[in-house]
């Protein structure tokens with residue numbers, strides 16, 4: 283075995299049974315890095331004493347995120363880490379869907395009037411120029427009048 287193969291082997295056996303890098307750990311790593319850099323920039327603003335204080339807080343936050351990321355990568359409690367990661371991925375996907383839907387609403391704002399159902403807060407739409415219409419929500423069956 284060459285030296286590098288030995289190193290690889292050692293690393294593989296060290297990582298065995300550990301969580302490894304996942305989406306949440308990578309996000310924490312980036313959050314940590316960005317907070318740390320921002321902390322450096324904000325901390326160097328010499329206008330008021332508040333900026334160095336915020337800078338230090340950002341540095342500490344960044345460091346905590348970085349440490350939590352490392353903790354998660356090397357954690358042996360794989361099941362718990364996977365559950366955390368799943369929650370994080372689900373949350374991010376929901377946000378992505380919300381952003382995509384908001385974009386579609388914005389693109390079609392001249393064709394459709396968008397509004398929320400007063401009963402279940404679901405997004406509904408009517409073709410513009412229809413006047414006052416009685417709407418029945420398809421999800422919760424609430425009826426209400428809506429101007430379009």
Ligand SMILES: [Zn+2]
Pocket residue numbers: 399400401402403404419420421422423424
């Ligand atoms: Zn509804």
